[in-house]
Amino acid sequence: MIKLLSIAPKHQLHRDQILDTLWPSLEPLSASAQLYKAIHYARKVFESADQTIDAESILQFHKEILSLTAPDGVHTDVNAFRNLVQEARRTDSLKDYHRAVACYGGDLLPADLYERWTEELRESLRLTLIELLLESGQKSVRAGYLADAADAFRRALSIDQLNENAHQGLMRVFALQGTRSQALHQYKRCCEIFSRELDITPSLETTKLYEDIRDGKIVPGASFSIKKAPLTSTVQLPKFAPLIGRQEELKAASNALDLLSQGKGSVLIVEGMAGIGKTRLAQEFYQLSQRRGFITMLGCAYEEKNELPYSPVVEALRMAINQFGGIPPSGKNSVHLLPAELTAGIPEFPAIPAISVIEEEMAARGYLFAGLLRFLKAVAAEAPVVMILEDLHLADDGTLNLFMYLARNTADFPFLLLGTFRSGEIETSSSLAGLLSSLNRGQIAKRLALPPLSKEQHQKLLAQNLARGEIDVQLAAEIFSYTEGNPLFAIEMLDQLKKAGKIELKEGTWKLDAVEKPYIPGSLQILLAQKWNQLSQKAQSLLNVIAVAGQQTSLILLESISDIPAEKILDLLDEMFSLHLLKEAGLSFQFVHPLIREALYQQMSYTRRRYLHETVARTLGELYENDPQSPIEAISGHFLKGGDPQRALPYLIQAGDRAAAMYAHEVAIGYYRQALDVVPSIRNAKLLEKLGDQLGMLGREQESAAQYESALSVCNPEADSSLRRKAAYRFNLSGDLNNAWRHIVEGLEKQQGEENLEWVRWQYIRAHYHWQRNEFREAFTIAQKSLKAAERLNARDEITRAYEMMALCCVPLGEWQKGLEYESQRLSRLDLNHYLTDVSDVHL
Incomplete structure (x- = not known):
């Protein structure tokens, strides 16, 4: 309790916070008793140390708040370290950096390594030390103290051997010392560590540094500096004419930005029909935010059925990076907070190790969402953050869920979230309707409906x-x-x-031609036809390819598809730019508006579209062969539209696997179902099992069990037991105990009484069945028997589950003390990632 108070803000906590942290498994009355007992004993210790002090004034309990105080204040080495870090960064003095590093006495509370309430602060302090060592090393190099720099980088690597900046620092130090072979050897070590631990190679930046050292470009005496990302934007913002007819909306935006300056976040939703000006308003909002010096990011969802989950958020993060000419200091120091599932699509970020897969839906998705929130909060500590996500009506379910999560957490830090969607699409998107309903119900967002211009x-x-x-x-x-x-x-x-x-302009006024009746297009299709006719024949053919490829296309794709030289392709693209059909977007280009792409797409014949889709799919597959960042979602969609479901199949399965790894279970289910639907003759047991796993993650137990049963009908004998066990487990959870027992009987018959690992796993399912039937003594006996076999086999997960079942049985049997003992045994063996696999079981 004293440790908890010593690391708490202001060294005080509410009674309920202490109870939930230290005695979470006890009933409120029992936990309160433990708290009062702890306060009593702590005061006794204070009194025994010094008879003159007032123990109650040291440990005060007033109005449900417990505070740790002292006449001269409470001093901890944690606060001392933090103060020295701030001082070092304020003075920018190497001496102060060395003092701060020397103050770090080791990991926080080493005797409590496995207490959850210590983990976040311990990791934060460790990361601060690494940042301090890197900064100290860089300053030492610039000052010419190469030995000190090498020590700093080595210590950083001793804490985190995967820190690429530390590897780079050592390579530079060795090169500047004149020991080029040592620098090259450090790169080799970096490659070996990354390959062994992450199965990846170092970044392009590290490889480029290696090549410069190898080629003699970095030698003793060469200058060395590590540039910090500037806080001012390097993006040249386009100049727009004043926005007309949106004064009320701009006023609302200005008010939101004023609140942001005061540290108060908010949520804005802009809605309107296609072409009404949502994007233009978002651009205006973007510029207003930029002018105030806020960190502004913008992402957009596109009308592609097979889109990578969370792609609008990934695009927004990439914009923020490129906006600053690199990762902002706050973002660079906090990049570790971002989930690897998001940074996989952001090559500008350093590689982040992926955590072990957490299979339980709420916990896994919560980890991903919370990681992004922590990153945004870290960035917002430097300047207010604005995130704009356009066209939410086209966004995947994961993005909409993430939007809702961020919206609920904007109030306590300077973060403004703005989303746009096309009105009229709510009826076709239940997920969007659910998001808007939740926002309205909680009065979380201010909605701005854009009307037509007067x-x-x-x-x-x-x-x-x-x-x-x-x-x-x-x-x-x-x-x-x-x-x-x-x-x-x-x-x-x-x-x-x-x-x-x-x-024509006549006497200062634009008028209709008096001689000839003007031809005015009656629809967007006719308008585009006029522009189409101004294009050369080759440009028209190329634009067809671009329209089929998607809203955004790269030059390398067009080079690979066509037999036209790159220089000529650029000339053809200039034709399209001049007609405002396309616009440049970084190293790629996109349609000025999605409706333009759709209109061009629809005017093509079905045969031409099908042929081009197949060509695009085949080309993308060749371009990204064996590339983990391959656009498999787009490739599968193109093969389907190209009329080749057989070739789409492996990409659909890979897309499902990728979505499942990112905890976008609804999206994964969609891909797996597509894979089964497009090729009905395929009855792949593994695919059916994957579909069953994802349905189970969402609590759709009967559907999950049905997929396992389908898989059983086509599986190899080796997979029968595992599938049958999964089916029985899901039937148990759904309450369909007859079907659960049917699978249990068949599964155990095939075990032939041999008490191996599979037999132990079946005992858990069997005990769970009896528990569901309220046959607690029978369930306990089975779990006890499986425990002995699991201990003999040294099967940790199965031992944990056996203790869990025994504890659960003791509760209704009234044997509370035994239940708590078994629960204690379970917790002592618990591994979070393994445990979360089965958390969907409601009784847990």
């Missing part, structure tokens, strides 16, 4: 886009009759009329 606003918009001169009222009214206040359609139609010579 006739006056519409006319101002047209005049603005004509740059000079007024616009004739009749012309504006004619365009308004087609676009009905939709800004995107209005601007596109006006631009087309101007280029076609249908309108």
Whole structure:
């Protein structure tokens, strides 16, 4: 209790916090008794140490708050270390850095390594030490103290051998010392460690450093500096004309940013029809945030059925990185907080080891979401953070769940979350409807519905886009009759009329041609047809490929598909840029608006689309062969649309596996079902088992059991017992005990009485069956017997489950003391990742 108070903020905690932390398994009355006993004994110890002190003033308990105090304050080595770290970074003095490092006396509370309440702070202090060592090493190099630098980097590696920055630092130090062979050997060690521990290779940055050292580009006497990412954006923001007709929305945005400056987060939702200006408002919001110096990130979901889970969030994180010309200092220091499942799609981030797979849905997804939240909080400590996620109506379920999680946690730190979605899509997306319902019910978000522009606003918009001169009222009214206040359609139609010579500037006013009746497109398809006709034949063919490839496409894909040289492809792309069909996006390019891509896609014949989809799929497969970051989701979708389900099958299964590894279980189920549906003749037992596993993770027990039974009908004999055991377990959980017993009987008959590991696992299922039937004494006897066999086999997980079942049986039998003893035995053997596998069992 004293340890807990010593590391708590202000050295005080509420009574309930202490009870939940130290005695979580006890009933409230019993836990309270333990607390009062601990307070009594602690005060006795204080009194025995010094008869003159008032023990009650040292350990105060007032209004449910327990506080640790002292006349001269409470001093801990943790606070001393933190203060020295702050001082070192304030003075930027090497001497102060060395003092801070020397103050670190080892891991926090080493006698309590396995107490959960110590883990987060212990890890935080350890990471602070590593950061301090890296900073100290870099400063030592710049000052010319290479030996001190080498010591700092070595100590960092002794704590975390996977810290790539420390490997880089040592390589540079050795090179600057003139021991090039030692520097090259350090790179070899780095490669070996990364291969052994993570099965990956060092980053391109480390490899480039190795090549520079190998080629003699870094030699003794060469300057050395490690640049910090600047806090000002390096992105050249496009200049937009003033936003028309959105004053109320801009006021709401400005208010939200004002609150953000005060450290208060909030959530905004922007909705409206296609082309109404949601993206334009988001761009305006983006610029307002940038001008205030906030860290701003933007991601978008696209209309691709097979999209990587959480891709809008990944895109937003990448934008934030590129916005600062690298990872911001706060982000770089906190990158370890991000789950590896998210950073796998962000090559700018250093590689992060993936944790062991946690199979329980809520805990696993909670880990991923909480990791991102912790990262955002760390970044927000440097400057307020704004995250904009566009087109939520196209987002996967995982992204929507993550949006809701972040929305619930914006209040206590400077983080503003803005989402946009297309109205009219709610009916077709139950997940989006659920998100909006939750936001409304909890009054978490402010919704901004964008209406069409009025006739006056519409006319101002047209005049603005004509740059000079007024616009004739009749012309504006004619365009308004087609676009009905939709800004995107209005601007596109006006631009087309101007280029076609249908309108002209007369006496300072743009008017319709008096001689010829103007041709005004009646739909976006007609508008695009006009632009289409301005393209060369090769550009049209290339644009067809781009439209099939997706909303965003890379040059390397087009080079691989076509036989056109890269230089010529760039010329053809310039044609499309000049007509505002495409825009550049980093090293790739995308359609100016998803509707443009959709219109072009629909105008193609079915035969042409099918042929191009197959070509794109085959090319992507070749480009990303054996690449762990292969766009398998896109490849599977293209093969399906290309009419080749057999070739889509392995990619669908891989996409399901990837989604499952990221805890996006609904998405994984969708891919596995697609794999089974597109090739009905395939009855793959492993695939059916994977589908059953994912359904079980979501608590859909009957469906899960049905998939295991289907797998049993086609599986190899070796897999029969495992599948049958899984089916029995799910039937147990669903309450279908007749089917559960049927599988238990068949499974045990095949064991032939041999008490091996599989027999032990079956005993747990059998005990669980009796527990569900309230036959607690029978369940206890079976669990006790399985415990002996498991101990003989030294099977840790099975021993843990046996103790669990025995403890659960003791509760209804009234044998509380025994139950607590068995629970204590279970907890002493518990491994979190293994335990979470079965947490979906409701009684746990």
